[in-house]
Amino acid sequence: MQTHKAQKIDLNTDYPCPCRRRGRLVPISLTEAFGCNRCQQIFVVQDSGYVIEQLSTTYPYKRSWRWSGHQWNFAHSGFRENYLPLALGMIGVLLVICLPLALRAPNHPSSTIPWLVLFILLAMLPALMLWLAYRR
Template sequence: MQSQKPEKIDFNTEYPCPCRRKGRLVPITLTEAFGCDRCQQIFVVEENGHVLEQLSTTYPYKRAWLWTGGNWRVVHPKLGESYLPIALGIIFVLVIIWLPLALKFANGSGLIKWAMVAVLLAILPALMVWLTYRR
């Protein structure tokens, strides 16, 4: 069984493409980058030679992998680099602070309007997170 400990990426070695199973990563001369012979993606080596990062991507986050000696392991983005803390912060403000204030200052007829606005504003970050993390 191969170890899961990340290995340093060697520029003199060909690796399988982390995006496609049949592609091969070939070093690009005079750069610290690799190119795939199948999917034409370019990958750069980051963090002291241990992380391979996809250079141009349509994903909201940079896709990155660690080489474990036999296969690539996905590196997940840090919590601060995602929309999740922003969405949770917005929901926290709405539920803990804004909604009780709205209930306190709203009269009987305006209560339904305030509640609908609060629900819509809580759904917005949830929709944002869902759109970000779906595949």
């Protein structure tokens, strides 16, 4: 049975790379860091030896992992993991605000169409943000 509890990272052991399937993390001498022999990334040991953090990254937030004994698990949930509920909440708020305004408008098609276009554009904004957050 596999455990998902974080284990302390041994600085004298090599581990699989969390970024690539085939790479290996090899300890860097005289430091508390590991280097991948495949992707050339450097990972620093943080949080009293329970977390590795990617040192050089092009992402807007730092990626970090915990070792479970068998695999790496993300240490901190970033913006990406919490974005879907946020986007759904934004769409819900838009429905609550814009739909009554559109329905309360006079029944003339010329006055309803601008409200409908505004509602569609505002509903597309969270979808666009969601696409930007999940693209690679």
